[in-house]
Amino acid sequence: MEEGNWILATVIRAVALGTPILWGTLGEITAERSGVINLGVEGMMILGALAAFVVAHLTGQPTAGLVVAAAVGGAAALLHAFISITLRANQYVSGLALTMFGLGLAGLLGRGWEGRPLLDTLPEISALTYAGLGVAVALWVVFYHTRWGIVLRSVGEMPAAADALGVNVALVRYLAVAFGGVMAGAAGAFLSLAYRPAWTEGMTAGMGWIVIAIAIFAAWDPLRAVAGALLFGALFHLSFRLQAWVAPELLKMMPFAFTILALAATAGGRRGLGAPEALGTPYVTGER
Amino acid sequence: MRRIYLVLALVLVAGLAAPGAAQQKLKAGFIYVGPIGDYGWTHAHDEGRRLAQQRLPWLETIYVESVPEGQVEPFIERMIQQGARVVFTTSFGFMDGTLAAARRYPNHIFAHASGFKRNRNMATYMADFYQVYYLNGLMAGALTKTGRTAYVGAFPIPEVKRHLNAFALGVRAVNPQATVHVRWIFEWFNPAAAKEATEALIAAGADVFAFTEDSPTVVQVAARRNLPSFGHYSPMQKFAPRHVVSGQLVHWDRIYIDFLSKVYAGRYTADNLADVDYWWLLAEKAVELGGEPGVPVNPVFRTALQAARVNTPDLGRISVYDLVMRRLAQMATPQMTFDPFTGPIRDRKGTLRAPAGKRLTVAELTSMEWAAPGVVGPWPKEP
Incomplete structure (x- = not known):
């Protein structure tokens, strides 16, 4: 385990920690591409983590836990969709509320599940990891090379124009937000089934916010999200490896600062850092 | 003969009623810094609270979890309004807030975990590893x-x-x-x-x-x-x-039961806690x-x-x-x-x-x- 293995070890850790971050980020990017920001990632993730753990514990089937977690994440996201799309409430407030609601509800329902070992777990580097990379590529293709992608992006950029062309803005947004929830729920499942197979209240410990930051600094690009998630995973791990030589107080900020700097510095490409034009704005038919 | 029955009945009624009248409940409040589902520090304190409540029939407890450090005072106040006579605050960061509350409520009893500031009505306690x-x-x-x-x-x-x-x-x-x-x-x-x-x-x-x-x-x-x-x-x-x-x-219940029993027995009052510091280790089975x-x-x-x-x-x-x-x-x-x-x-x-x-x-x-x-x-x- 000496220097020769540094690179390999770091890559493995980057992939392991990067997987849940990537899943969450891809979901958030999709939702934001449709013009709906969802600050409820943390809440959806933790509900997914609890659901996955409980189902896997009861059935002995971690895969069943994963599926249920995705469904729970999607359902939680529909709550945000209903409030922010149908009721046209402030997206930021609704998302924050979802985070608080998710953390609180999971804490309440999770009572008694802490301190229980899980016998049937998922491996850390697994089909989920590759699926995350696959989804990233697929989303990139869909966003930039299919009609669906044009519809999604136009709803996020100019919903009035899309509406005029006959696109059902609300439906597209609902689907995008629900997809975001499914991905966040699955990310939570990865945490409680593979990354650290156990339930503890508050176990996401802020990962939902990292996801939102990477979604923004990846400039809403699925492939850049892969780079961001892996970079964050690698730097987070290295921040502990390097403690033997560098002051730990400095290293604590490193993964956050470097990931954001790196993503921001390389964002000057063809799409730049521009957010979807209608991001955060509820759409009202006929209004501009 | 009839009179004896009457006396007996009276004694019986008095016997049943007396413990009820004498049995004053003691209400204790617990303020936690984390969620009780953390399977760590707060979880352990809450286990201690529950065991104390099971063991001490005269004890009634209330608790509030995930209280941010530095905002403990309003929570202490609410507990006192709810009738708590003893308040435990279980995080180092609650120290100054607890001391301020202890000064404001001189007739209530406070105990603060892991700190070093005491008062005539505020003790400190720690189970150390x-x-x-x-x-x-x-x-x-x-x-x-x-x-x-x-x-x-x-x-x-x-x-x-x-x-x-x-x-x-x-x-x-x-x-x-x-x-x-x-x-x-x-x-x-x-x-x-x-x-x-x-x-x-x-x-x-x-x-x-x-x-x-x-x-x-x-x-x-x-x-x-x-x-x-x-x-x-x-x-x-x-x-x-x-x-x-x-x-x-850890067994926080050892400390909670000891402290609360002494409060209930009148040995600990709101006047004599300035030197009460539980530093409990293996010997005390904490x-x-x-x-x-x-x-x-x-x-x-x-x-x-x-x-x-x-x-x-x-x-x-x-x-x-x-x-x-x-x-x-x-x-x-x-x-x-x-x-x-x-x-x-x-x-x-x-x-x-x-x-x-x-x-x-x-x-x-x-x-x-x-x-x-x-x-x-x-x-x-x-x-």
Whole structure:
């Protein structure tokens, strides 16, 4: 385990920690591409983590836990969709509320599940990891090379124009937000089934916010999200490896600062850092 | 004859009614810094509260969880309005808020965990692990094959440093060449950080693990690599039955029951707490050695620990298993015939911290900033 293995070890850790971050980020990017920001990632993730753990514990089937977690994440996201799309409430407030609601509800329902070992777990580097990379590529293709992608992006950029062309803005947004929830729920499942197979209240410990930051600094690009998630995973791990030589107080900020700097510095490409034009704005038919 | 029945009936009624009238309930409030589902610090305090309530029929308890440090006063006030006569605040950061409330409510009783400020109506209490960490260190020193043990630390504060140093003293008592590699995560609870810190320590060649963090993450990560570890705070042996050697367990109920009983009996009042400081260790049974209650050493490791032999100044040549049991027995007696922080102790820079034969005082233990010999890694605020 000496220097020769540094690179390999770091890559493995980057992939392991990067997987849940990537899943969450891809979901958030999709939702934001449709013009709906969802600050409820943390809440959806933790509900997914609890659901996955409980189902896997009861059935002995971690895969069943994963599926249920995705469904729970999607359902939680529909709550945000209903409030922010149908009721046209402030997206930021609704998302924050979802985070608080998710953390609180999971804490309440999770009572008694802490301190229980899980016998049937998922491996850390697994089909989920590759699926995350696959989804990233697929989303990139869909966003930039299919009609669906044009519809999604136009709803996020100019919903009035899309509406005029006959696109059902609300439906597209609902689907995008629900997809975001499914991905966040699955990310939570990865945490409680593979990354650290156990339930503890508050176990996401802020990962939902990292996801939102990477979604923004990846400039809403699925492939850049892969780079961001892996970079964050690698730097987070290295921040502990390097403690033997560098002051730990400095290293604590490193993964956050470097990931954001790196993503921001390389964002000057063809799409730049521009957010979807209608991001955060509820759409009202006929209004501009 | 009839009159006798009447008298009997009266006595019976009086007998039934009397305890009801005399039985004044005592209401105690508990203020927690974390969620009770954390399976760590707050979980353990809440277990203590529940056991006290079960054991003491006259006790009624209320609690509030996840109270931010620095905002404790309004919560104390609400508890007093709800009728609490005793309020426990269970985080170091609640110290000044509790003191302010104690001054504002001179007739109520307060007790603050892990702090050092007291008042005539405010006591302090702590169940400390340093002796248990020393015993864990003895075992770790015997079990390491690479000579590198590991410790994932929460914050570099005196409490954690004291535990880390006790662990390191134990490791070196058995294995004078061994080292304790440290990584800090700067959080009490963060599974991802605990996980990556453990991975970093594994990559650095460490092969036995102890830690301070409120989740079984370190235990789980070590077990995946087939490496032994020591549980922290809650029973964690079940998370890795073949890899958890031992660990530290807490019994806050011992302190809560003792304190509340004395309040109920009138021995503790809102006037005589200025010198009441529970600093409870193995002897008071406020802490326990083990990864599971009643199991000081996982039987899986018994043979290995019995096979490892070591020379000691006072007990001669002895197996590490027996050494652990002897030291445990010595510290579990009220006389405490052994304490890990007994001089001569020099820190890792060579400065004398305890002269030969002298034991560190509680004040010295609770303000410890130096690093014990064998500790390798960053040590913020090292003197």
